[in-house]
Amino acid sequence: MRDYREAAEQSEKLADKFVEIRALTLFRWKVTGVVVAATSAALIVAYVIYGWLVLWAAVGVASVALAVTGRRKDGSPGRKAVLAGPRTLMWTMNPQVLVDAFRDAKLIGKDEALRLVERARRTGDGWAMTVDLPATRKAADVIKNRDALASALAVDEVQLIVERVRGRGGHAGRVFLWVADEDPYAGPPVRTPLLDVEWWDAWRPAPFGRDARNRRIDLPLVWTSLLVGAIPRQGKTFAARLATAGLVLDPYARLYVFDGKGGKDWDAAEQLAYRYVCGDELPHAYAVRDHLVELVAEVQSRYARMATLDDEVCPESKITPAISRDVDLGMPITAVIIDEVQVFLENPTREQVGGKKTTLGAYIADLLTYLVRKGPAAGVVVILATQRPDSNTIPSRLRAVLGSRFALRVMDWRDSNIVLGEQMNTRGFDASTLLPSHKGVGILRPDGETDAGADMVAMTVRTYYMPNADWRLICDRGRALREAAGTLAGHAVGDDAVRSVDAAALVQVLGSGTADGWVVELPEPLAAVVDYLGDDLDEREFVPTAELVEALEVEAGTFGREMGELGCRPLRQYVPDGDGARRVRGYLTADIRAAVDRVGDEIGSPGSGQP
Numbered sequence: 001m002r003d004y005r006e007a008a009e010q011s012e013k014l015a016d017k018f019v020e021i022r023a024l025t026l027f028r029w030k031v032t033g034v035v036v037a038a039t040s041a042a043l044i045v046a047y048v049i050y051g052w053l054v055l056w057a058a059v060g061v062a063s064v065a066l067a068v069t070g071r072r073k074d075g076s077p078g079r080k081a082v083l084a085g086p087r088t089l090m091w092t093m094n095p096q097v098l099v100d101a102f103r104d105a106k107l108i109g110k111d112e113a114l115r116l117v118e119r120a121r122r123t124g125d126g127w128a129m130t131v132d133l134p135a136t137r138k139a140a141d142v143i144k145n146r147d148a149l150a151s152a153l154a155v156d157e158v159q160l161i162v163e164r165v166r167g168r169g170g171h172a173g174r175v176f177l178w179v180a181d182e183d184p185y186a187g188p189p190v191r192t193p194l195l196d197v198e199w200w201d202a203w204r205p206a207p208f209g210r211d212a213r214n215r216r217i218d219l220p221l222v223w224t225s226l227l228v229g230a231i232p233r234q235g236k237t238f239a240a241r242l243a244t245a246g247l248v249l250d251p252y253a254r255l256y257v258f259d260g261k262g263g264k265d266w267d268a269a270e271q272l273a274y275r276y277v278c279g280d281e282l283p284h285a286y287a288v289r290d291h292l293v294e295l296v297a298e299v300q301s302r303y304a305r306m307a308t309l310d311d312e313v314c315p316e317s318k319i320t321p322a323i324s325r326d327v328d329l330g331m332p333i334t335a336v337i338i339d340e341v342q343v344f345l346e347n348p349t350r351e352q353v354g355g356k357k358t359t360l361g362a363y364i365a366d367l368l369t370y371l372v373r374k375g376p377a378a379g380v381v382v383i384l385a386t387q388r389p390d391s392n393t394i395p396s397r398l399r400a401v402l403g404s405r406f407a408l409r410v411m412d413w414r415d416s417n418i419v420l421g422e423q424m425n426t427r428g429f430d431a432s433t434l435l436p437s438h439k440g441v442g443i444l445r446p447d448g449e450t451d452a453g454a455d456m457v458a459m460t461v462r463t464y465y466m467p468n469a470d471w472r473l474i475c476d477r478g479r480a481l482r483e484a485a486g487t488l489a490g491h492a493v494g495d496d497a498v499r500s501v502d503a504a505a506l507v508q509v510l511g512s513g514t515a516d517g518w519v520v521e522l523p524e525p526l527a528a529v530v531d532y533l534g535d536d537l538d539e540r541e542f543v544p545t546a547e548l549v550e551a552l553e554v555e556a557g558t559f560g561r562e563m564g565e566l567g568c569r570p571l572r573q574y575v576p577d578g579d580g581a582r583r584v585r586g587y588l589t590a591d592i593r594a595a596v597d598r599v600g601d602e603i604g605s606p607g608s609g610q611p
């Protein structure tokens, strides 16, 4: 009861307050009205008596009076909105905003500033600007923290392109920024320019796609190999077909097309392929194996034949455009394209190779590793696409030698690193952050050995759109070109006969070509350790655990346990540290080598646990 009374009194009090406020508001309006009327009347009288001058004087006095009363008192922060409105891109108007954004993103210190190399100007559908960071700050860090900078600049990260300016006029602290007006990948897809050409030279980088600034990105294929990885339906097959299209349109290029998916994506290429396998059954895997064996033998024979050519025709032990087009020499550019390569690499069927036991998948991986490693100089190009880019599927020894990488959207940063290379996420390239709606958009890491890759770590590219009808058109053209040049052979003319190969010689070749000297599938994390160490495995004596944990991005506890299960126990050793030495935990490379040998022996021994 008491509560009710109190509530009623409260509401009455509120009502009274409201009446008071209303009265006050009315009074204020009245006063304002009277003051405005009186001032206007006074001004009119003054104008009639003295003319315009007095009006100007009144405006001047009023402005000064307002300025004085409205000025901010010393020490007072002025009025501040509790919730400010949305932030918008303003640095084109005011470079101070850019400096603040760099500070907010912690890319420069509070007291540091940027130097403007080139002021903001319109380039394409966006704004471009070049700045120099303060000494000791690195452009690579800006690229790495692009997200933070995009947030500070109030744009979506797909709109912000940050590049290090290299070569002449560039240095490690010079950054080029480009901010797109809107999502650069939202527009309609662009058709491949290859549709408009009659033929293509396989030695020329083939058109692959466009970057955010709509610049054309070409992909070199000769001298390198390509791995395409992505979750399903992101444009993996499309990307692999684009890379292949340039080779299709060169009548002197020979294609081995293996499709592990078994759909109709690669149908059109059958009419011109030298070898063609489509399907995921055991006979298909055997066919792939046989064709790869044949090609490994072919690479061997090419090296032998190149050694006999005179210096003018073959200056180094490498194929040249002239050699590749000389039909009599029989060494055309030969591309092995495998879509859904995991289907073949994961095949668990037991396989006996040169008296040692392995699996069909592991054997195919070894054949491919050899081709990727030794093939380029002999004119062999390998293009692999997979939706399972994990290290169990694509063994690290094979991954390590694949030069160019293209990652469309993947599940997480680990998968992205598997496609693009160790630690690429920490350098600002993570394909798991690509948007699902951006089909055909991926991160391309060009081969550092090629001209295109020398200057660039990686870039985001939207591939050209080449639907089935266009692909078929290109393949039809490819067949017609081969018919005219007289280069149609193999499966395309109904000849699928497998050439006989000296098996013993092949085993020897493979043994010398693989990193660990023998065809074995190493379990993780051993494979990753061997992959990371490379030649160091033989050259170094001791590797600190901390170094491995950091390089492989693994959790220290799990890593230690797994290495222990493989028979590698850490121990403490002194390592040089500045002038002195420090005692750290680590592994002896001899122990790691022994573990590798043990795995080889286990697989080699009859009745081992390997499937």
Ligand SMILES: Nc1ncnc2c1ncn2[C@@H]1O[C@H](COP(=O)(O)OP(=O)(O)OP(=O)(O)O)[C@@H](O)[C@H]1O
Residues within 6 Å of the ligand: 189, 190, 230, 231, 232, 233, 234, 235, 236, 237, 238, 239, 261, 387, 439, 440, 441, 462, 463, 464, 465, 466
């Ligand atoms: N560059 C592109 N621009 C626009 N759309 C594209 C592009 N590339 C691919 N797509 C679209 O993405 C779809 C999936 O492409 P694709 O068949 O290559 O995917 P995938 O990753 O190979 O899938 P799967 O794993 O099923 O084989 C295509 O049907 C196509 O419409």
